[in-house]
Amino acid sequence: MQIESFFENFLNKESIFLDKNVLLSSYIPEDILYREEQLQEVANILAPALRTEKPSTLFIYGKTGTGKTLSVKHILKSLGEIAFKNKVPLKPIYLNCKLKRVADTEYRLISQLIKEFGQDVPSTGLPTDEIYSIFYKLLDQEKTVVLLVLDEIDQLTKKIGDEILYNLTRINSELKNSQICLIGISNNLIFSENLDPRVRSSLSEEELIFPPYNAIQIQEILRERSKKAFKSEVVELGVIEKCAAYSARDHGDARRAIDLLRVAGEIAERSGSSLIKIEHLDDAEKKVETDKIINAVNNQPKQFQGVLYSILLISPQKKMFYTGEIYEVYKNICKQTKFNILTQRRVSDILAELDMLGIINAKIISKGRYGRTREVSLSIEESVIIKIKEIIEKSLHIS
DNA sequence: AGGTATTCACATGAAACTATTCTCTGAGTTAGG
DNA sequence: TAACTCAGAGAATAGTTTCATGTGAATACCTGT
Numbered sequence: 456m457q458i459e460s461f462f463e464n465f466l467n468k469e470s471i472f473l474d475k476n477v478l479l480s481s482y483i484p485e486d487i488l489y490r491e492e493q494l495q496e497v498a499n500i501l502a503p504a505l506r507t508e509k510p511s512t513l514f515i516y517g518k519t520g521t522g523k524t525l526s527v528k529h530i531l532k533s534l535g536e537i538a539f540k541n542k543v544p545l546k547p548i549y550l551n552c553k554l555k556r557v558a559d560t561e562y563r564l565i566s567q568l569i570k571e572f573g574q575d576v577p578s579t580g581l582p583t584d585e586i587y588s589i590f591y592k593l594l595d596q597e598k599t600v601v602l603l604v605l606d607e608i609d610q611l612t613k614k615i616g617d618e619i620l621y622n623l624t625r626i627n628s629e630l631k632n633s634q635i636c637l638i639g640i641s642n643n644l645i646f647s648e649n650l651d652p653r654v655r656s657s658l659s660e661e662e663l664i665f666p667p668y669n670a671i672q673i674q675e676i677l678r679e680r681s682k683k684a685f686k687s688e689v690v691e692l693g694v695i696e697k698c699a700a701y702s703a704r705d706h707g708d709a710r711r712a713i714d715l716l717r718v719a720g721e722i723a724e725r726s727g728s729s730l731i732k733i734e735h736l737d738d739a740e741k742k743v744e745t746d747k748i749i750n751a752v753n754n755q756p757k758q759f760q761g762v763l764y765s766i767l768l769i770s771p772q773k774k775m776f777y778t779g780e781i782y783e784v785y786k787n788i789c790k791q792t793k794f795n796i797l798t799q800r801r802v803s804d805i806l807a808e809l810d811m812l813g814i815i816n817a818k819i820i821s822k823g824r825y826g827r828t829r830e831v832s833l834s835i836e837e838s839v840i841i842k843i844k845e846i847i848e849k850s851l852h853i854s
Numbered sequence: 855a856g857g858t859a860t861t862c863a864c865a866t867g868a869a870a871c872t873a874t875t876c877t878c879t880g881a882g883t884t885a886g887g
Numbered sequence: 888t889a890a891c892t893c894a895g896a897g898a899a900t901a902g903t904t905t906c907a908t909g910t911g912a913a914t915a916c917c918t919g920t
């Protein structure tokens with residue numbers, strides 16, 4: 456009965472959203488604000504591809520949420536359309552190297568490329584050279600210019616080294632018909648510094664930096680999006696300003712700002728409000744953070760959760776604790792749960808990863824005569840801690 | 855007092871190992887002609 | 888004889904272990920005053 460009336464209400468109530476897709480990260484707007492210069496630059500560099508000449512390899516740097524991916528995708532799209540219209544054999548390919556199990560290893564990257572050409576290769580079992588030669592053959596069948604965009608390329612080289620990049624640049628000299636042009640996108644500004652010199656010189660012929668947006672620009676971007684995403688007049692005054700301020704505070708991450716606005720909208724709608732108010736935004740910020748963390752915890756292996764659990768166990772007693780203490784508690788937990796005990800070496804790595812995820816705060820300090828260690832503290836709120844604890848207890852079957 | 859050498863408790867790196875998943879190959883087996 | 892089955896060899900990958908080396912500053916130990 457109650458449920459029924461709830462659904463009735465839900466149907467009758469007007470949504471405050473006009474088109475929620477506009478606020479998703481997959482959305483590519485028609486105009487990209489404040490990026491005219493960069494777009495033009497990228498276009499200039501890639502344009503020769505339309506005459507089936509090989510464009511210079513391009514590297515794009517910039518922090519997260521500065522419109523790198525968006526701009527490149529935009530250009531690829533229009534480039535592809537023009538090429539199609541004029542029957543230019545141009546093949547734009549976009550790959551995100553960070554996606555787990557898609558393009559995060561040499562093998563998978565190449566096999567993904569082969570898939571783009573419409574052939575399927577097994578996900579494992581073949582030697583890497585094999586898929587390289589399949590790729591070569593496929594590529595050289597007919598004259599094409601391939602524009603290969605590797606997003607988050609820094610993650611790729613961090614994980615498996617820069618050999619692939621070398622191989623990819625070498626492909627050109629082996630092919631008769633086709634050309635391949637690399638476009639790398641990196642969050643890390645000093646990415647190319649720890650690259651093999653051979654790779655670096657042949658790779659970064661052109662470089663482009665996307666500066667962060669400032670607060671006013673983010674406001675404008677948010678206004679533009681919210682015009683399309685929400686019905687008119689539903690966003691209360693000051694919400695957009697505050698939303699922009701939130702993300703301009705660290706480095707002007709537009710994606711985060713848009714995310715925040717969307718979640719605020721969802722919260723407002725769920726609470727039955729016809730307006731998006733500042734308090735919804737505050738809730739949204741909390742929710743975005745906790746969701747991110749909970750998601751991260753869920754996706755980690757068991758041992759990982761075990762280490763985190765030991766930290767959660769110590770945390771009520773102390774504010775700061777060291778690797779050694781955590782390891783002791785962790786060993787006890789392993790005994791209880793009949794898990795095999797990992798070495799301290801590994802636990803040390805796991806702690807570093809937890810730090811990266813922002814779940815803990817780890818600082819390496821030297822206590823002089825008494826050694827060198829990580830000084831760890833939890834960097835999440837009480838309510839989140841409890842939630843995580845429950846999740847882990849469930850997944851590790853701790854009573 | 856001031857300077858240097860030690861020393862602790864890990865951090866960090868590289869390589870090698872393990873278990874799992876998957877392919878390919880070729881020998882052995884089966885069913886149909 | 889062609890089709891099928893199935894074990895064994897070889898790969899890729901994630902998660903670890905092993906071994907080796909690095910490291911920052913509080914202390915211990917000198918030294919000369």
